[in-house]
Amino acid sequence: MRTLHSYLIAAACIAVPLSSPVFGQFAATSATDPVIIVPQGRTVVIHPEPRRRPPQPVQLTSVSTQVTITDQVASTTMVLSVHNPGGGQQEAQILVPVPEGATIRSFQLDSLGAEPNARILPRDEARRIYDAIVRQTRDPGLLEFVGYSVLKSSVFPVAPGQTQTCRITFEHVLTAETGKSGDRVDYVLPRTDSLAPTGVSWSVSVDIRAKRPISTVYSPSHELMVERASESHVTVKTIGSAAAQPGSFRLSYLLQPREGELSASVLLYPDPEINDGKGGYFMLLTGLPARKADEETLLKREVTIVLDRSGSMRGQKMEQAREAVLQVVEGLKPGELFNIIDFSDSISSFADRPVVKNDDTIAKARNYIKNIQPNGGTNIHDALAEALRPAPSEGTLPVVLFLTDGLPTVGQTSEVAIREAARELNTAERRLFTFGVGFDVNAPLLAGLARTTRATSTFVLPDENVEVKVGQVFRRLSGPILSAPRLSAVVKGGEVITRPIREVQPSAINDQFEGDQMVILGQYLDGSAEKLVIEGNFLGKERRFEFAFDAGKATTRNAFVPRLWASRKIASLIEEIRQSGANGDLPTVGGASPAKQELVDEIIRLSTKWGILTEYTAFLALEPGTIVAGGRVPPPTDLPVRPSAAPGSTAPSSPPPAMEAAARADAMNYALWVEVPATSSSPERARQEAASRVLQRRAQTDRDGKTAINQELNLALMQTQTCENKSNRFWTKDLQAVEVTSVCQVHDQTLFKRGTRWVDARLLDKENEAPEKTIAYGTPEYDAILDDLVAQNRQGILALGGDCYLHWKGQRVLVKAPAAIEE
Numbered sequence: 001m002r003t004l005h006s007y008l009i010a011a012a013c014i015a016v017p018l019s020s021p022v023f024g025q026f027a028a029t030s031a032t033d034p035v036i037i038v039p040q041g042r043t044v045v046i047h048p049e050p051r052r053r054p055p056q057p058v059q060l061t062s063v064s065t066q067v068t069i070t071d072q073v074a075s076t077t078m079v080l081s082v083h084n085p086g087g088g089q090q091e092a093q094i095l096v097p098v099p100e101g102a103t104i105r106s107f108q109l110d111s112l113g114a115e116p117n118a119r120i121l122p123r124d125e126a127r128r129i130y131d132a133i134v135r136q137t138r139d140p141g142l143l144e145f146v147g148y149s150v151l152k153s154s155v156f157p158v159a160p161g162q163t164q165t166c167r168i169t170f171e172h173v174l175t176a177e178t179g180k181s182g183d184r185v186d187y188v189l190p191r192t193d194s195l196a197p198t199g200v201s202w203s204v205s206v207d208i209r210a211k212r213p214i215s216t217v218y219s220p221s222h223e224l225m226v227e228r229a230s231e232s233h234v235t236v237k238t239i240g241s242a243a244a245q246p247g248s249f250r251l252s253y254l255l256q257p258r259e260g261e262l263s264a265s266v267l268l269y270p271d272p273e274i275n276d277g278k279g280g281y282f283m284l285l286t287g288l289p290a291r292k293a294d295e296e297t298l299l300k301r302e303v304t305i306v307l308d309r310s311g312s313m314r315g316q317k318m319e320q321a322r323e324a325v326l327q328v329v330e331g332l333k334p335g336e337l338f339n340i341i342d343f344s345d346s347i348s349s350f351a352d353r354p355v356v357k358n359d360d361t362i363a364k365a366r367n368y369i370k371n372i373q374p375n376g377g378t379n380i381h382d383a384l385a386e387a388l389r390p391a392p393s394e395g396t397l398p399v400v401l402f403l404t405d406g407l408p409t410v411g412q413t414s415e416v417a418i419r420e421a422a423r424e425l426n427t428a429e430r431r432l433f434t435f436g437v438g439f440d441v442n443a444p445l446l447a448g449l450a451r452t453t454r455a456t457s458t459f460v461l462p463d464e465n466v467e468v469k470v471g472q473v474f475r476r477l478s479g480p481i482l483s484a485p486r487l488s489a490v491v492k493g494g495e496v497i498t499r500p501i502r503e504v505q506p507s508a509i510n511d512q513f514e515g516d517q518m519v520i521l522g523q524y525l526d527g528s529a530e531k532l533v534i535e536g537n538f539l540g541k542e543r544r545f546e547f548a549f550d551a552g553k554a555t556t557r558n559a560f561v562p563r564l565w566a567s568r569k570i571a572s573l574i575e576e577i578r579q580s581g582a583n584g585d586l587p588t589v590g591g592a593s594p595a596k597q598e599l600v601d602e603i604i605r606l607s608t609k610w611g612i613l614t615e616y617t618a619f620l621a622l623e624p625g626t627i628v629a630g631g632r633v634p635p636p637t638d639l640p641v642r643p644s645a646a647p648g649s650t651a652p653s654s655p656p657p658a659m660e661a662a663a664r665a666d667a668m669n670y671a672l673w674v675e676v677p678a679t680s681s682s683p684e685r686a687r688q689e690a691a692s693r694v695l696q697r698r699a700q701t702d703r704d705g706k707t708a709i710n711q712e713l714n715l716a717l718m719q720t721q722t723c724e725n726k727s728n729r730f731w732t733k734d735l736q737a738v739e740v741t742s743v744c745q746v747h748d749q750t751l752f753k754r755g756t757r758w759v760d761a762r763l764l765d766k767e768n769e770a771p772e773k774t775i776a777y778g779t780p781e782y783d784a785i786l787d788d789l790v791a792q793n794r795q796g797i798l799a800l801g802g803d804c805y806l807h808w809k810g811q812r813v814l815v816k817a818p819a820a821i822e823e
Helices: 123-137 141-145 240-244 318-332 361-372 382-389 413-426 443-451 466-476 560-583 596-610 656-669 683-700 706-719 761-766 778-790 795-799
Strands: 004-012 014-018 035-037 042-043 059-070 073-083 090-098 103-109 118-121 149-153 156-158 163-173 182-188 201-209 214-218 224-230 233-238 247-255 263-270 280-287 300-308 337-343 347-349 396-404 431-437 457-460 480-491 503-504 516-523 529-538 541-548 639-642 737-740 743-746 749-754 757-760 773-775 803-810 811-815
Touching: 004 382, 004 560, 014 090, 059 141, 073 090, 073 280, 090 163, 090 795, 103 118, 118 123, 118 182, 118 811, 123 141, 123 149, 149 163, 156 163, 201 240, 201 247, 214 224, 214 233, 214 443, 214 516, 224 480, 233 240, 233 247, 233 466, 247 280, 247 706, 263 541, 263 560, 263 683, 280 560, 280 803, 300 382, 318 337, 318 361, 318 466, 337 361, 347 382, 347 443, 361 516, 382 413, 396 443, 413 443, 431 443, 431 749, 443 457, 443 480, 443 560, 457 466, 480 503, 480 516, 516 560, 529 683, 560 596, 560 683, 560 706, 596 749, 596 761, 639 656, 683 706, 749 761, 761 803, 773 778, 778 795
Parallel strands: 004 090, 059 201, 300 337, 300 396, 396 431, 431 457, 757 803, 773 811
Antiparallel strands: 004 014, 014 035, 035 042, 059 073, 073 163, 090 149, 090 156, 103 163, 118 149, 182 247, 201 233, 214 247, 224 233, 263 280, 280 516, 337 347, 480 529, 503 516, 529 541, 639 737, 743 749, 749 757, 803 811
């Protein structure tokens, strides 16, 4: 006799069998009680009679989402693969949280004769469904979608051992923020914030067509690959493993206001802690003109390539470096200028000063490059001086590409002296793009030289191709559009000042090239600013662009704005500490200067408040008592990290145990094994002292090798971060990517997992104190706090699983999770 099971599958990766009477509105009852598979690794089995448990319930294996946006009308098609691993036929049903106002266009099932159907329920009815599921399953996973409407399908069968493909298409009209600087159109696909692994593969692609040129496409939630078919047609897709990152998929695009102008949008978040609640955080999102700029109006480049030809460059490295230099020279536009400087113990150059690219100079350059031979030591100081000293050609953007594979060994070898010499000699404000080849380079020196000149540093790992890495950077430097941009604010009355805004990240804005996107973050102090202003050399002429600023439009729905700002700010503080290690001024715990201790304290404060953990602060994820005063802390056996895919790559959903163990051990070795003096008087002080030690031993001390390269890779990602890193991915000292699994960012709140309890970041120093109020599930007080969290878009807190210890309305409140049903 065949037993039939019914299941509910939510597209947020939730599979729920529906046989209980509480789900009678969804499906007919069956012979078994329901098994609920909540996404992100939480599984709740409800069986008064365990013998009736279905051994292998249906599984959601993949979700592919294709979105088409035409003139602000979005059509979203979700393709779900539902697999039945069992030996009997089972039934399933789909639930998809959707935006308000969405309508169904189609619901299709492959290989199914019967005509399925689906309908959209309004948010109030959806809330009743979610509450019913939570009451029955004792799992609060669906509560994070309270406030959304829900798309509900009819019941459909899934044959034993087979996979059923479901296609759901819904449409809705997107909101647009209009203004003189162009329109911003926003799209949101609701998804879970849970960090637990799902085993479900995700992909998202979006096709955007508009009547006006699209200047830029941006996602604060996921990394994107953008391809432009035309000025008004753009396609984007998530990069590699990025689609699996937690959180709703958010996308915005800007429409060009008029030719020759910058499109821009200002997003604001209010913060009660800034200027007594009068201030907050801002993001200025700016897109360059979508049109192809006229060749004659582009600012010409003067490119000086500086190539290390020391003995360590022999073999394949030199072959690839020669090809890289040739690639750059040949890639210049006619009329642009170049020079080639090569160095070891001594310095040589192709010409006394940069020459114009033409057939004759290219032919001579090819011959010069071919005859560069590696030998001798590494005189970085004099090579930089040779490149930076000459006056640049008039009307050009001067750029230096500096490539080395070694530490300074000849002439001036002091990191501080080299850095200061470069600063003093660079009166022409050349952009110094640095390339470190291999591990034997002074990573903070190369990174610092680039960062202080509005440029970037690139590190070429031993298994990477020098030519490819140089080419990737040089291609991004095509067609300077806006050079030396500067940000200021205008208050009512028209005065240009900087007082209404502060803590701008980045502090110096890089030049903008074709296809670039500016994301500038900062704090505003009050509502006095009327406009934000960007000034700079735009297509060869000094220009000024103004963008409306209205503090009244600040909303907590822009919670990604302060978190992105905090990530960049933390990186800048770490960079300041890291650069201070160049002269051997290494502070010790308790002996650090007040100024440096302030940097450490601010790193800890921002990391705790916003849930942004780095290799230096990963210990914050540990249970209380792990960091104790007066001794060496043994490595924990349950370190809350796991292997992760690097940005833009794909990782296995279940890493091999050996890989997982190695990643955990690596993270422990330098981020968590710390000594805290017995003078620590409080948990807060213990955290500060632990951070001081890690920053001293890692950020200041490690200047070369893998342990230096990984730090620069992490800092570079944070300093230019444009989308949230909710899983706290970072590179370990062995260049393995890991994620922290016990810190969850929910909207603008941060919670730390302590045992089975999630603790509000604001209560970390009081987590062992008794709560002032305890709220049980299913009570009117529970409904009240849920309603309050929904109004603040923070309902995902109660969906994490486990009790939640919250700071709510000035009190320490313990919100009890639904009690699990005992078998």
